[in-house]
Amino acid sequence: MSTRKASLTDKQAKNGTSKYVLERCASVNEYYDIAFKVMLLGDSAVGKTCVLVRFKDGAFLGGNFIATVGIDFRNKVVDVDNLKVKLQIWDTAGQERFRSVTHAYYRDAQALLLIYDITNKPSFDNIRAWLTEIHEYAQKDVVIMLLGNKSDMAAERVVKTEEGEKLAKECGIPFMETSAKTGVNIELAFHAVAKELKHRATQQPNDPKFKIHEYIDSQKHKSGCCKQA
Numbered sequence: 001m002s003t004r005k006a007s008l009t010d011k012q013a014k015n016g017t018s019k020y021v022l023e024r025c026a027s028v029n030e031y032y033d034i035a036f037k038v039m040l041l042g043d044s045a046v047g048k049t050c051v052l053v054r055f056k057d058g059a060f061l062g063g064n065f066i067a068t069v070g071i072d073f074r075n076k077v078v079d080v081d082n083l084k085v086k087l088q089i090w091d092t093a094g095q096e097r098f099r100s101v102t103h104a105y106y107r108d109a110q111a112l113l114l115i116y117d118i119t120n121k122p123s124f125d126n127i128r129a130w131l132t133e134i135h136e137y138a139q140k141d142v143v144i145m146l147l148g149n150k151s152d153m154a155a156e157r158v159v160k161t162e163e164g165e166k167l168a169k170e171c172g173i174p175f176m177e178t179s180a181k182t183g184v185n186i187e188l189a190f191h192a193v194a195k196e197l198k199h200r201a202t203q204q205p206n207d208p209k210f211k212i213h214e215y216i217d218s219q220k221h222k223s224g225c226c227k228q229a
């Protein structure tokens with residue numbers, strides 16, 4: 001398996017011949033009201049880069065898998081309740097040998113999307129180890145969301161939706177299954193996190209608390225796409 005990074009043109013993206021190089025200045029001049037750092041975590045090959053690229057560009061990076069080296073980021077500005085919220089999204093390398101590099105970034109993140117692959121049991125079993133790392137290195141009040149990615153691969157599924165739900169419930173964190181390939185729940189995951197962060201940052205003492213679990217449930221039901229087998 002290669003760990004080379006290569007730049008990606010639209011054509012390469014369509015052909016699935018290369019992996020993204022994250023462009024640091026992509027949205028540097030885009031107007032925003034408030035900004036937050038979000039990190040993508042999880043084992044190698046669960047689809048972190050693909051989730052980011054789907055959210056940022058609406059494209060799917062198919063083809064040969066090229067592992068991320070170290071860490072990089074992309075920005076996306078989303079509208080939340082009439083505010084422009086900039087998400088600076090850090091894509092980390094899932095491989096063990098880069099762990100010490102990524103640890104250094106945990107403490108700056110306000111939200112963590114912890115991702116496993118529904119077709120890869122070890123990636124699910126490792127979620128508890130990831131949570132231990134998060135508790136060691138991240139801010140105490142960091143927003144955490146669990147994502148079971150590759151929900152389009154029904155035939156290869158080895159982790160049931162209920163197992164993801166159960167683990168998330170035990171840990172008190174929101175959960176959804178996503179597909180970077182089809183786009184299912186990708187926007188919702190980032191929007192729910194942006195909404196939670198915006199509420200925390202702007203909330204007045206008497207304002208009602210934002211309930212991320214309820215928001216996700218209401219949006220899933222609206223789109224009717226919560227569980228893709």
Ligand SMILES: Nc1nc2c(ncn2[C@@H]2O[C@H](COP(=O)(O)OP(=O)(O)OP(=O)(O)O)[C@@H](O)[C@H]2O)c(=O)[nH]1
Nearest residue numbers: 044045046047048049050067068094150179180181
């Ligand atoms: N079918 C399907 N394939 C996916 C999905 N997301 C990612 N993949 C594939 O899974 C492989 C790994 O995806 P990456 O996004 O590179 O994985 P990663 O988690 O960033 O891996 P590291 O950079 O090593 O941490 C690639 O071959 C992708 O095309 C998905 O939702 N559905």
